[in-house]
Amino acid sequence: MQDKVPTGLDRKETEVYRRLDRGRLPKHIAIIMDGNGRWAKRRHLPRVAGHRAGVSAVRSTVETAARIGIPALTLYAFSEENWKKRPQSEVGFLMGLLSRYLKAEVPTLNKNNIRLEYIGRQHELPADVQQRMDWARKATARNSGMVLTLALNYSARSELVDAFRSIVDAAAQNGGLDHLHIDEDTVGRHLYTRHLPDPDLVVRTSGEMRLSNFLLWQLAYAEIYVTPTLWPDFRGVHLLEGIAEYQKRERRYGGLNHSDAHPETSALATKS
Numbered sequence: 001m002q003d004k005v006p007t008g009l010d011r012k013e014t015e016v017y018r019r020l021d022r023g024r025l026p027k028h029i030a031i032i033m034d035g036n037g038r039w040a041k042r043r044h045l046p047r048v049a050g051h052r053a054g055v056s057a058v059r060s061t062v063e064t065a066a067r068i069g070i071p072a073l074t075l076y077a078f079s080e081e082n083w084k085k086r087p088q089s090e091v092g093f094l095m096g097l098l099s100r101y102l103k104a105e106v107p108t109l110n111k112n113n114i115r116l117e118y119i120g121r122q123h124e125l126p127a128d129v130q131q132r133m134d135w136a137r138k139a140t141a142r143n144s145g146m147v148l149t150l151a152l153n154y155s156a157r158s159e160l161v162d163a164f165r166s167i168v169d170a171a172a173q174n175g176g177l178d179h180l181h182i183d184e185d186t187v188g189r190h191l192y193t194r195h196l197p198d199p200d201l202v203v204r205t206s207g208e209m210r211l212s213n214f215l216l217w218q219l220a221y222a223e224i225y226v227t228p229t230l231w232p233d234f235r236g237v238h239l240l241e242g243i244a245e246y247q248k249r250e251r252r253y254g255g256l257n258h259s260d261a262h263p264e265t266s267a268l269a270t271k272s
C-alpha cells in the first residue's frame with residue numbers, strides 16, 4: 001500500500017516527505033530568512049528585488065509546513081536592528097511589502113487553516129502597518145491549524161527586557177515584590193512567544209552560522225540547520241530537507257544518549 005502523502009505536495013516534496021518519520025515531525029520550526037541582498041546582488045538587481053523575491057519563498061514554505069501538519073512556524077521577517085540600521089528607503093519598502101503580503105495572503109491562510117500571530121515591538125511600527133497586521137490577525141483568528149508567527153521589529157534581548165518588566169509590573173499589581181517568585185515557567189509566560197512551544201528546529205538560510213538575536217531563550221535546546229540556499233531560492237522542499245536532517249539528530253537535552261545510559265540493554269539489542 002502506498003504511504004499517504006498530504007495533498008498539494010509537488011513531486012520533489014513528495015520524494016523527501018516519504019523519507020520522513022511522520023511521528024517525529026518538529027512541533028515548532030523557526031526560520032531566519034537570510035540572503036535576500038546577496039540574491040539580488042548576484043543578479044545585479046537592487047536589494048529590494050531580493051526582498052520581493054523572498055515573498056515567493058515565504059508563500060511556498062508556509063503552505064508546505066501547513067500541508068504536512070507542522071503545528072507552529074515562526075519567521076524572522078524583520079529584526080529591531082534591521083529597522084534601526086538599514087536605509088529608510090529599504091525599511092519603507094519592507095513595510096509596504098509586508099502590508100501587501102498580508103492583504104494578498106489572508107485568503108490562502110484561511111484556505112490552509114493557518115492562524116497568524118506576531119512577535120516583536122509592534123507598537124513602534126507605522127500606524128497603517130499596525131492596522132493591516134491587526135486586520136490580518138483577526139481575519140485568521142478562528143483558524144485551528146498551524147500558527148504562523150511573524151517576528152517583526154523583533155529582538156530577543158528586547159523580548160527578555162520586556163518580559164522582566166512585565167513580571168515586575170504583574171507583581172506590583174499582585175501584592176508587591178515581597179511575594180515574587182521567579183522560575184523558568186514564569187519567564188516563559190511573560191515572553192512574546194507564550195502562545196507557542198519552544199522551537200525544536202531552527203533553520204537559517206544563506207550559510208551564516210549565527211542566531212542574530214532571534215529567540216535566544218526559546219532556542220536553548222533547538223537543533224540548528226544551516227543551508228547555503230539564499231532565502232529567495234528557498235522552497236517547501238528545502239524545509240522538508242531540513243526536517244529530514246533534524247530527524248537524523250539525537251536530542252539529549254543535557255542527558256545521555258540511550259546506549260550510554262543503558263549499556264547492557266543496548267549491547268543486547270545490537271546482538272539480537
Ligand code: FPP
Nearest residue numbers: 033034035036037038051054055077098101
Ligand atoms: C534578510 O536578507 C532578509 C530580511 C531583512 C527581510 C526578510 C523579508 C522577506 C523575506 C520578505 C517579506 C516577508 C514577509 C513575511 C512578507 P538580507 O537583506 O539581510 O540579505 P543579505 O544578508 O544577503 O544582505
